[in-house]
Amino acid sequence: MSIGFIGAGNLARAIVLGLLDKEVVAASDMKCVSGSGTTASSLSAETGIGHSSSRPDLISEAQTLVLAFKPQHLDTISRSEGEAASGSLVISVLAGRTLQSLSEAFPSARNVVRVMPNTPSRIGKGVSAYCFRDAPSDTDRDQVETLLGALGTCYEVEESQMHIVTAVSGCGPAVFFQFIDFIAKAAERRGLEPQLASKLAIETGIGSLELMKQSDQLPSQLVDEVVSPNGVTHALLTQLERDNWSGILDTAIESAVKRSIELSKPQ
Ligand SMILES: NC(=O)c1ccc[n+]([C@@H]2O[C@H](COP(=O)([O-])OP(=O)(O)OC[C@H]3O[C@@H](n4cnc5c(N)ncnc54)[C@H](OP(=O)(O)O)[C@@H]3O)[C@@H](O)[C@H]2O)c1
Structure with a gap:
């Protein structure tokens, strides 16, 4: 070769x-x-x-x-x-x-x-x-x-699927980085030192994604495993759903797909 x-x-x-x-x-x-x-x-x-x-x-x-x-x-x-x-x-x-x-x-x-x-x-x-x-x-x-x-x-x-791929795996790293940053900032605002907040958020991300990769379960099943009725995770996820975070991500992916289509057209 x-x-x-x-x-x-x-x-x-x-x-x-x-x-x-x-x-x-x-x-x-x-x-x-x-x-x-x-x-x-x-x-x-x-x-x-x-x-x-x-x-x-x-x-x-x-x-x-x-x-x-x-x-x-x-x-x-x-x-x-x-x-x-x-x-x-x-x-x-x-x-x-x-x-x-x-x-x-x-x-x-x-x-x-x-x-x-x-x-x-x-x-x-x-x-x-x-x-x-x-x-x-x-x-x-x-x-x-x-x-x-x-x-x-x-x-x-x-x-024809490349625009979706671009939105999901091409842009995906930025979404994960941003997400971890938001969690760390939320922890900081509530009193954790910046370095510890950042480490907790990053290590949680790495561990959770590695667990998901090694597990036979679907991501949604892993969510169910972590949540107990009326518990702390339940409170957090309920608020996220109230704020329509699945809808927000869906619209964001749609915007990325549209932008990828626009950029692929001759300027
Ligand atoms: N990095 C990623 O994670 C990533 C992810 C997805 C897609 N991509 C794609 O990968 C491509 C490269 O990205 P990169 O991050 O490796 O960019 P990069 O680090 O900026 O490297 C660009 C390279 O292109 C060379 N170059 C500039 N003008 C050239 C010319 N006229 N002829 C030949 N070579 C020329 C540069 O050479 P000199 O600097 O020596 O002049 C340099 O080696 C991009 O098209 C990007 O869309 C990258």
């Missing part, structure tokens, strides 16, 4: 470190290029993968290309660079860039894959959703799953 990374920032680094850690790709089989060259040389120095100062050279050498720059940089791919990816598998993590726009940039790629990763990918605990332009060969599917496996777990979806 020869993998070329166009973009060598946070996400490319997470993929490279994950692949090396799992020993599924050798450093000598990977190369990167970046805009100014700064991040590419740092990633190369840190991980031992190659780096190139020429984007066209890297594109023509790699059998698999990972697009890991900012979404707007797709428009800087020239016609000749796009053609140079002839027969390659092109994997994009660019938020909002459709299979159609990726195929227009790389018209002779053997297949194109659109991926929506999320921030916990940086520590190998992400969840990604992906879709192929064409029905993939077993080898290409394996390769994509190996690559995304370096970031955490991954699931195949229809491209």
Whole structure:
């Protein structure tokens, strides 16, 4: 497998470190290029993968290309660079860039894959959703799953579902961070020292999510297990429901889906 990374920032680094850690790709089989060259040389120095100062050279050498720059940089791919990816598998993590726009940039790629990763990918605990332009060969599917496996777990979806995925797993980390922050602030307002409030909220979040992951029960069953009639948790959840928090989250997800649709339309 020869993998070329166009973009060598946070996400490319997470993929490279994950692949090396799992020993599924050798450093000598990977190369990167970046805009100014700064991040590419740092990633190369840190991980031992190659780096190139020429984007066209890297594109023509790699059998698999990972697009890991900012979404707007797709428009800087020239016609000749796009053609140079002839027969390659092109994997994009660019938020909002459709299979159609990726195929227009790389018209002779053997297949194109659109991926929506999320921030916990940086520590190998992400969840990604992906879709192929064409029905993939077993080898290409394996390769994509190996690559995304370096970031955490991954699931195949229809491209039409990507807006929902963006709202749920793409934006999700911000929702959880915000939620923990609100709980910590509520504890502070009632007299806990900020550091303790923050630690209690964060550790409760981590422990509860880990328990949910390890449990065979549905999240709603776990809620029922914690609540006793007329108890303290019951009081808290009843107030949340009175304030319609399930409705608030539903509307918020709807706004994110709508915004994702708006952003995907040509500006
Ligand atoms: N990080 C995440 O958790 C996450 C989650 C979901 C989606 N994504 C997607 O992943 C992509 C990369 O995000 P990131 O967080 O890794 O960004 P980042 O850390 O800012 O890295 C961007 C990289 O793009 C390079 N670059 C800039 N201009 C370029 C050009 N013209 N040609 C080639 N490379 C160029 C930069 O190089 P220099 O700085 O050296 O110039 C840098 O290596 C984004 O499209 C984002 O939508 C990321």
